[in-house]
Amino acid sequence: MNNAARVFVIALFATVAACGGNDKKQDDHKAMKPEETVFRDLVTAPGKVEARTNAAMAEHRKALEERLREDEGGSPPDPDAQQDAGNR
Numbered sequence: 001m002n003n004a005a006r007v008f009v010i011a012l013f014a015t016v017a018a019c020g021g022n023d024k025k026q027d028d029h030k031a032m033k034p035e036e037t038v039f040r041d042l043v044t045a046p047g048k049v050e051a052r053t054n055a056a057m058a059e060h061r062k063a064l065e066e067r068l069r070e071d072e073g074g075s076p077p078d079p080d081a082q083q084d085a086g087n088r
Contacts, residue, residue: 034043 034040
């Protein structure tokens with residue numbers, strides 16, 4: 001074998017030896033919760049948006065129900081106002 005082939009073989013064996021397995025169990029490493037990482041804002045943002053949306057919907061629903069109550073059960077129209085409108 002020439003020198004280039006020997007160097008190649010040694011480099012190949014060194015690379016394969018460096019890829020050896022780790023004797024430690026992989027279970028020892030506990031995964032962090034997403035809330036504890038740099039992505040915390042991205043993970044918690046949808047919950048905050050949902051809370052704000054639900055609050056806005058509840059406020060809108062309350063105003064709509066109040067308006068419906070006023071429109072359906074409001075005081076009867078003034079008969080004098082209706083006569084004045086008919087005379088015009």
